[in-house]
Amino acid sequence: MRKTNLLVRFVLIVAILISLVLSYLIWTNNQRYERKSDTESTVTTALITNQQALSQVFLPTEVVKVDQKGNQQLVYNHKENLVLEIRKLMANWSYRSSHRSTKRYADLMALNGSVQLIYADQLSTQLFGEVAKQDSLKSATTDHAFDRIIFNLTGDLDHVYFLDDRTQSVWESRVSKADADPVATLINKCDFKVKVTQETLSGQPRLFFSDSVKLQPYSYLINRRNETTYISALMSSDNNANVESRESGGQTVYYGGGSYHNQLIVDHRSDQLEFVDNSRTTIPESLNRLQESGFTMLNSIGNPLTDIRYYDADNTKKTIAFRSFVEGFPIFQQSDFGAVKITFSRSGSHIKFSSRVLQVPVPAANGQVTLPATATILQKLIAAGYRKGEIQDLVVGYQWITDQEEADIVDLKPTYYAKINDRWQTYQTWINDKTQTEATN
Numbered sequence: 398m399r400k401t402n403l404l405v406r407f408v409l410i411v412a413i414l415i416s417l418v419l420s421y422l423i424w425t426n427n428q429r430y431e432r433k434s435d436t437e438s439t440v441t442t443a444l445i446t447n448q449q450a451l452s453q454v455f456l457p458t459e460v461v462k463v464d465q466k467g468n469q470q471l472v473y474n475h476k477e478n479l480v481l482e483i484r485k486l487m488a489n490w491s492y493r494s495s496h497r498s499t500k501r502y503a504d505l506m507a508l509n510g511s512v513q514l515i516y517a518d519q520l521s522t523q524l525f526g527e528v529a530k531q532d533s534l535k536s537a538t539t540d541h542a543f544d545r546i547i548f549n550l551t552g553d554l555d556h557v558y559f560l561d562d563r564t565q566s567v568w569e570s571r572v573s574k575a576d577a578d579p580v581a582t583l584i585n586k587c588d589f590k591v592k593v594t595q596e597t598l599s600g601q602p603r604l605f606f607s608d609s610v611k612l613q614p615y616s617y618l619i620n621r622r623n624e625t626t627y628i629s630a631l632m633s634s635d636n637n638a639n640v641e642s643r644e645s646g647g648q649t650v651y652y653g654g655g656s657y658h659n660q661l662i663v664d665h666r667s668d669q670l671e672f673v674d675n676s677r678t679t680i681p682e683s684l685n686r687l688q689e690s691g692f693t694m695l696n697s698i699g700n701p702l703t704d705i706r707y708y709d710a711d712n713t714k715k716t717i718a719f720r721s722f723v724e725g726f727p728i729f730q731q732s733d734f735g736a737v738k739i740t741f742s743r744s745g746s747h748i749k750f751s752s753r754v755l756q757v758p759v760p761a762a763n764g765q766v767t768l769p770a771t772a773t774i775l776q777k778l779i780a781a782g783y784r785k786g787e788i789q790d791l792v793v794g795y796q797w798i799t800d801q802e803e804a805d806i807v808d809l810k811p812t813y814y815a816k817i818n819d820r821w822q823t824y825q826t827w828i829n830d831k832t833q834t835e836a837t838n
Contacts, residue, residue: 450702451692452528454719456480457514457546458706458727459604461593462584465509465551471604473589473725480514482583484529487557490575492531495522495541495559498569505558505567506595506602510551512580515604516544517720517727518709521685522559522568534570540685541568544601550577550584562601589725596771599789605771606793612811613765615723616800618757619807622700624649624663624670627752630699631672632659658745668752669732672698675745684712691717691739694748698737701754705736715741721755723795729814729821730797759806766811768793774813774824781828782835783817790816796823 457480462470473479505511519542526534543559554575559568591610595602632640632653640653651661658675681687687710696702708720708727720735721728729735732751740747771791779785794814800806813824822830 447696448528450696452484453481454692454695454702454705455520455524455528455688455707456484458517458708458722458725459513459515460584461513461515461595461604462550462590463507463509463511463513467507467509469593469595470590471593471606472584472587474583474587475589475724479583479587479725483512483514483580486576486579486583488529488531490557491573492526492529492533492557493571494533494537495568495570498558498567500558500567500569502560502565502567505547505560508547508549510549511547512550512584514546517707519544519561519563519684520707521683521688523685524688525559540683541566542684543568548575548577550581598785598791603790603792605775605791606768607770609767609769610793611765611767612726612793613724614761614763614811615795615809616759616761617755617807617809618759619805620754620756621668621805622752622754624651624661624752626699627661627663627670627672630697631748632661667732670750670752672748672750673745677741677746678743680715680741680743684710687712687715687717687741690741691719694739694746695719695737698748698750700736700750704755708735723755723809726811727792727794727814728797728809729794729823753807755807761808768811768813771813774815778815778824778827781831783827783831787817788815789819791824792816 460472460479460483462472464470506513522534522541522543523537525543525546526532526537541559542561542563544562545560547558547560548554548556554577555571555573557570557572557575559570560566592607593604594607596605597603628640628651632651640651642649642651647664647666649663649665651663653659653661654674654676660671660673660675662671662673664670681690688707691710695705704721704723705719706722706727708718710717716738718735718738721731727735731753732749734749737748737750739749771793775785775788775791778788778791792814793811795809796812796814798808798810800808814821815824815827817827
């Protein structure tokens with residue numbers, strides 16, 4: 398009997414030990430799994446946030462509807478982000494890889510019953526595939542540059558066309574699961590519709606307002622972000638643990654990194670900053686890589702990206718620029734270069750940006766501003782002495798004007814901006830410059 402009790406006790410002890418060991422293994426494995434899940438969740442959230450920002454920054458800046466008679470309208474909705482909503486619908490379509498189209502560029506530009514999604518400058522079809530979540534375009538072996546997307550709003554929607562305004566080349570992608578009706582519904586709900594034509598400047602089509610147009614000025618409370626925010630975002634790695642600074646006039650220059658290869662130059666008079674990273678000497682080889690790398694550096698600054706849009710890129714000079722937008726129009730004079738300008742070179746990368754960030758809209762002091770038809774402004778520039786061939790672009794934009802009574806408020810006034818000699822100025826400034834030059838001579 399005693400032997401039996403001893404045996405039972407021994408078996409129980411072994412069973413308890415086995416149970417404890419198994420419990421320990423389960424408990425520790427769960428901890429590992431939970432830690433892994435937390436890490437994966439953080440990484441996934443960051444990737445989703447990054448993807449959303451990428452999709453917002455690389456949006457078309459204009460939507461043009463062409464009716465059945467060939468009349469064109471620039472459309473916009475003040476109540477919702479039209480281009481973002483259209484692109485969300487397009488992301489549900491299934492695209493095949495793009496190839497050279499037999500359609501003529503001129504025919505598509507005048508295609509009745511169509512919509513045109515126009516970018517501020519050339520975009521990569523591979524990057525479009527990334528933001529539209531279309532692997533067939535994102536992973537295509539060949540990449541194409543395009544300025545606008547055109548597709549039918551009536552009849553069967555089975556093709557999407559990518560047009561390059563510089564070369565007048567056309568690529569097409571066959572699509573399935575595509576429905577134009579929701580896109581047409583979004584466009585019909587727009588509360589801003591103005592008649593436009595597309596006229597040629599510097600060999601490329603530009604939107605011209607056919608008649609005078611009324612636009613609302615805006616005022617915003619701005620936030621001047623502290624330079625320590627940018628030091629933390631751009632110079633906070635282990636190599637930059639020791640950051641030194643030097644004052645020179647109205648500027649402060651911060652040095653960091655091994656052999657102080659990083660510099661952050663802060664101009665307190667203009668709220669403009671430049672970050673120089675002499676260790677980043679890799680040059681993006683393609684337009685796609687230029688745009689992806691540019692976005693990565695834009696994102697690294699840490700400024701809000703809600704109203705920032707891709708505005709232009711030069712794959713030869715390896716530069717890319719982004720601008721702030723308000724109600725569908727670009728903002729000028731926020732700085733000397735827009736919101737952000739990035740340059741890549743063998744000697745390092747340069748990011749120029751402004752610490753002035755639009756924050757909260759406040760009531761504007763004035764009512765609507767009436768702007769003349771675009772052709773009227775073009776004729777004024779020509780009459781002032783500029784040749785049409787030297788006018789690279791002519792757009793409606795908002796002039797950034799610091800409020801004279803309150804430095805933390807900026808007034809955004811609609812006007813025309815012309816690009817001449819790669820510089821953007823108001824059309825009136827160009828006319829005044831020409832008048833002063835002739836008076837001097």
